[in-house]
Amino acid sequence: MQFDHVAQQVPDIAEAIEWQRRTIPGTTVLYQDPTWGLVESGGARLAFVLADQHPNHLAWRVDADELERLAQANGVPIATHRDATRSIYLKGPGSLQTEIIHYPAQEAAR
Numbered sequence: 001m002q003f004d005h006v007a008q009q010v011p012d013i014a015e016a017i018e019w020q021r022r023t024i025p026g027t028t029v030l031y032q033d034p035t036w037g038l039v040e041s042g043g044a045r046l047a048f049v050l051a052d053q054h055p056n057h058l059a060w061r062v063d064a065d066e067l068e069r070l071a072q073a074n075g076v077p078i079a080t081h082r083d084a085t086r087s088i089y090l091k092g093p094g095s096l097q098t099e100i101i102h103y104p105a106q107e108a109a110r
Contacts, residue, residue: 004061004101005038005045007054013037016048031083057089057097067102 010016017037021027024041031038037048047059062070067086071078076088087101 002061004059005047007047007049007057009051010048055097057099059099059101
């Protein structure tokens with residue numbers, strides 16, 4: 001398991017990404033559309049998400065077998081996203097949300 005990203009809810013994806021680029025020198029936009037964006041800033045990957053689509057969360061990257069195991073162990077379905085990633089969300093104490101994510105394209109490239 002490897003840390004992947006932190007996701008923060010914002011009201012406007014473009015505005016959040018532009019603010020991040022102005023504020024943190026060297027920020028690279030990895031993905032952006034009207035509903036979510038992913039940037040790398042200072043060695044950290046940050047996702048900006050809309051409240052009606054994703055919770056604030058921490059994400060951890062796993063391989064396909066581990067994703068399947070954790071989904072089964074927690075009794076949750078695996079979702080496939082528009083970028084072909086597959087993940088589950090696990091709710092922890094309080095407002096803690098954790099995404100367990102797998103990137104099939106990266107595994108295929110090995």
